[in-house]
Ligand SMILES: [Ca+2]
């Protein structure tokens with residue numbers, strides 16, 4: 242009986258481990274986006290410590306689901322997020338091993354075919370669905386000529402068609418079919434939704450990160466949380482935890498606060514006072530001696 246119980250327990254553990262390994266996309270997790278001490282340079286590469294301590298998300302077969310196509314071809318991708326009072330910063334490093342036959346022309350707006358990055362953001366975490374103005378749906382791709390492009394569908398675009406977001410700054414690199422995309426989306430990019438996103442400490446929004454993966458035949462959409470549902474998507478809060486490059490403290494000669502021990506001024510008696518006291522003492526002495 243004891244042996245059977247241990248066997249049951251062991252198999253239960255194996256089952257729960259298997260479930261954990263295949264958990265895929267996560268729902269309603271709470272994550273913090275730290276604040277960039279120094280804004281990263283938007284050039285498509287991570288230089289030095291400019292993305293150190295950023296929120297780091299691993300998107301791959303184990304952490305995502307496929308909402309279209311298949312999960313098997315999911316590339317290993319790492320997304321980074323930071324913010325400051327100027328706006329939000331994003332970096333993606335995608336180890337894509339399959340070239341896409343679809344390459345977007347520049348200034349196209351709707352960058353949602355082929356390979357690339359998307360994120361779906363609900364400023365109001367109680368919202369779901371795809372009503373224009375309720376959500377931001379960004380697309381970032383390496384477009385024709387290796388040029389980075391960024392567009393949005395439900396605030397800047399019309400829902401069915403995306404539009405370029407001229408205020409956003411984006412850069413990329415390519416290495417075979419792998420690519421990086423670095424982006425800065427200033428505050429003005431977050432002001433036009435039905436509920437604007439105020440880029441300050443404590444702001445929370447719902448977000449699902451997406452890797453678009455074209456394997457040469459079909460496009461798969463690899464997602465790390467729920468699809469078009471802010472209520473169940475993971476929640477991200479802007480905090481003042483420090484990330485990115487931090488300037489070294491200034492190396493000027495340290496000014497040491499020297500405590501000067503000022504000795505108490507020696508007590509001085511006015512010569513007149515001393516003479517007066519002596520006179521009193523002497524007079525008292527005289528009086529005492531007279532009494533005798
Ligand atoms: Ca950079």
Ligand SMILES: [Ca+2]
Pocket residue numbers: 337338339340341356418454455456457
């Ligand atoms: Ca691909």
